[in-house]
Amino acid sequence: MIVGEQKPISEIKQIVAPYKKILILGCGTCVKTCFAGGDDEVAVLASALRLSCMTEGREIEIEEQTIERQCEDEFIQESARAVARNQAILSLACGAGVQAMARRFASMPVLPGVNTTFMGVLEKPGLFTEECSGCGDCKLAVFGGVCPFTRCAKKLINGPCGGSRNGHCEVNSETDCAWHLIIERLKALGQMDNLRVYQPPKNWSASLSSGPRKLTREDHVL
């Protein structure tokens, strides 16, 4: 899922300062799971902003809504009426959701309330870790399902650097060494021979490095 965290309230207050009527719009999929932008976070942020404005003697009207996904027009349409009643949208979606909202409502300011951070997993309650860089050229089959491009601080693809200690990265001792995990996993799978095959330099042209990407599924295009 896409992992993000809510911006500091001081920054959000600055962003919404020019407006007196705002819609705080949550997104009920990825950012809900990481406690950044679901219906609970919408309610808390709305309440905190109202309290902050009352404290400062400033008027604000806040409407709250959460839709299933802000990155799909089918769901975005559900917010149209609420959008029309307000001067701006404070979106708690990821960056894709904010931009999809902005595309749909051309004359409405759409403001980000979340810093989109990475693609990752929920490792344990309250802990999210980055697992995928979206490089467009997945080699997880070779590395036993552990991505060295994302999870090795040095992005090494032909073996470990030798600097890890007790299975932890020398760059950040709180991070697992990706190569330690790869070797443990390949041993368990009986696939250590995978590491005998030289991995050529990664083709980064499929990644964001070559500019924004598009994916077309012709069978779904009318």
Add this chain to the structure above:
Amino acid sequence: MGQRSKSKVTIFHCINVFADGDALLVDANESAALNFVKLPCSSMVKDVFLLRAFEAGADVVAVLVCAEGACRYVEGNLRAKKRVGWVKALLDEIGLDGRRLALFNVTAGDTLTAVKFIREAHSLAAALGPSPAAGGYRPETVKV
């Protein structure tokens, strides 16, 4: 809005600490208006409930939870403690003063200690004065 004569204290409490706040022997001359909110377990005290208590005009919000290690649901009071800590930081950030929110551990059924903590919350409300946000809940706010 007119000058309020009584400070307002909202008390969220686990029903395992005491069942009915209104039945507690709080001094009839207490200057604070009390508002008790019962919870089946203190872990049910969501952050938005605490914030909305302030929106509804509370000067101080107190959360009375079971003693650590004695939660009937194992860790409900620990979750409440973390949540209260998080909201206190948020209150500081929005200029409302995190001291207006307090958590107290009380042994189940120890009403004397519960009353003592409620009085502490009164004193806190008197010391901190009226909440700068005590304008009351804004009815025009819409939840879709």
